[in-house]
Amino acid sequence: MKKILTVIFFSSILLVACTNSPPQMEGYMESEVIADFPIPEEAVTNDSSSNNPNLIYVGYDYEKVSATEGIPQDYQDAITEWGWTENEAERMGAFRVFEKGTRSVGFSFHEGWFALHEDTED
Structure with missing residues (x-):
């Protein structure tokens, strides 16, 4: 009986640990x-910045996004798969x-790059 309870206990810990991590999607x-926000593996951090101290901000060079074509469908699918909704x-x-x-991430896309930002104020 003690062995069964030990197995159940450690299985529960493993289940919780796996549930809280982002999904592993190739690419x-x-x-x-x-x-906890997905980024394409081929995206590279760029030097874009924000002067707003209330934002967490990062820019990425990624040639598959554009202001006219938007976010590629496979990237949109990955964002959804990671639990984010537009x-x-x-x-x-x-x-x-x-x-x-309760989190909200802004996503602006440009020709060959995109920026993410998250408000730090509550």
């Missing part, structure tokens, strides 16, 4: 700046907002 990794009411031109729980 995507977690942003080093915006936690707030379509916030959509404006080349700007999207993705939400997960």
